[in-house]
Amino acid sequence: DAKTTQPNSMESNEEEPVHLPCNHSTISGTDYIHWYRQLPSQGPEYVIHGLTSNVNNRMASLAIAEDRKSSTLILHRATLRDAAVYYCIPTGNQFYFGTGTSLTVIP
Amino acid sequence: GAVVSQHPSRVICKSGTSVKIECRSLDFQATTMFWYRQFPKQSLMLMATSNEGSKATYEQGVEKDKFLINHASLTLSTLTVTSAHPEDSSFYICSALGRLSEAFFGQGTRLTVV
Numbered sequence: 001d002a003k004t005t006q007p008n009s010m011e012s013n014e015e016e017p018v019h020l021p022c023n024h025s026t027i028s029g030t031d032y033i034h035w036y037r038q039l040p041s042q043g044p045e046y047v048i049h050g051l052t053s054n055v056n057n058r059m060a061s062l063a064i065a066e067d068r069k070s071s072t073l074i075l076h077r078a079t080l081r082d083a084a085v086y087y088c089i090p091t092g093n094q095f096y097f098g099t100g101t102s103l104t105v106i107p
Numbered sequence: 108g109a110v111v112s113q114h115p116s117r118v119i120c121k122s123g124t125s126v127k128i129e130c131r132s133l134d135f136q137a138t139t140m141f142w143y144r145q146f147p148k149q150s151l152m153l154m155a156t157s158n159e160g161s162k163a164t165y166e167q168g169v170e171k172d173k174f175l176i177n178h179a180s181l182t183l184s185t186l187t188v189t190s191a192h193p194e195d196s197s198f199y200i201c202s203a204l205g206r207l208s209e210a211f212f213g214q215g216t217r218l219t220v221v
Contacts, residue, residue, distance in 0.1 A: 032208060043113070043200045043212035044151070087150070095141060095202065095210050097151040 002027040002090040004098040011104045012078040020073040020101055022088035027068055031092055035062065035073045037084040038100075044087065047073065078105045109135045111203050113213025120191055120220055128186045128216045130201030136181035137203035141210065142174070145198040157184050191220040 005023040012018040024033065032051050036044040048055055048062045050071075055062040061074040075082055087100040110133040120126050130140060138159050143151040155171075157163040157178035165171045175187040184203075188195055196219050202212040 034209065036210075036212075038151075041198070041215070041217070043111075043202070043215045044210075046209050046211060049207075049209055093139065093204065093208060094153065094156060096153055097143075099150050 002031060004088055004090065006086075006088060006098060006101045008099065009102045009104065011106060012075075013106050014080060015077050018075040018078045018082070018103065020075075020086050020088075020103065021070065022072070023070045024088065024090045025069040027090040028092070029068075031090040033062070033064060033068075033071045034089045034091055034095070035060070035071075035086065036089065036097075037082075037086045039084045044097075045084075047086070078103075080105050080107060109133075109203070109205050109211045111137075111201065111211045111213045113201055113216055115216060116214060117217045118219070120218070122192055122220055123190055125187055125189045126191055126218060128188075128199055128201070128218075130184045130186070130203070130213050132182045132203040132211070135203070135205060137184075137205075138181060139204040140178055140184040141202045141204075142176060142184075142186050143200040143202070145200060145215075151200060154186075188218065191218070193220045196220045 002024045034049040035047040038044040050062045063072045083105045085100040112131045114129045142154045145151045154169045155163045155165045157176045163176035178184040200215045202210040
C-alpha cells in the first residue's frame with residue numbers, strides 16, 4: 001500500500017475555498033486516489049476518487065498531479081459542516097487510512 | 108451514494124462475553140467488505156477483509172479466533188468479538204466495496220467492555 005503524507009491540520013474561513021494536499025509518491029500505476037472524510041463518532045464518508053484526470057462532483061474537486069505522486073482535494077466554498085478529518089487513500093482494492101488532515105472551518 | 112447500515116450503534120457488554128456486530132449493504136451487493144477498529148484520537152486501523160463465501164483475510168496482529176468474521180451473503184457481514192475484554196473497547200466500523208470500487212462505510216459501533 002502506498003504511503004501518504006498530509007498536513008496534520010488546516011484552517012479555512014467559511015465560504016472560502018480550501019485546498020487539501022496529499023503526497024503519495026509510492027503510488028502504483030493502477031491505484032485510484034480516494035478521498036474520505038470523517039466527522040467525530042461517525043464512519044467515514046466518501047468524497048471523491050480518480051485515477052489520472054481531474055474529477056468533479058457535487059461535494060468537491062480532485063486535482064491529480066501529472067506524475068500522480070500528489071493530489072489536492074478542493075472544497076470550493078467551505079461550510080461549517082465541512083469541518084472533519086480528511087483522508088487521502090491511494091488504493092487498488094484495500095483501504096488503509098493514514099493520519100489525515102483535520103480541517104477547521106472558522107465562521 | 109450507497110448505504111451501509113451497521114448495528115448496533117452502541118453496545119456495552121461484560122468482560123468475557125461475546126458481541127456480534129452486523130454490517131449490511133442496503134441498496135447494493137457487496138462482494139467485499141472491510142472491518143476497522145478506531146481508538147480515540149487515532150485513525151482507522153484495518154482489521155480484516157472479507158469476501159462473500161470465503162474466509163476473511165486478517166491483517167497482521169489481528170487475532171482471527173478472537174474477531175470472527177462471517178460474510179455469508181452479498182449484503183451482510185458480521186464481526187463477533189469473542190471473550191471480550193476492556194482493551195477491546197473501541198469504535199468498530201465496517202465498509203462495503205461499491206460497484207465503482209469506492210468504499211461505503213457504516214456509521215460505526217461503539218463497544219464498551221466493562
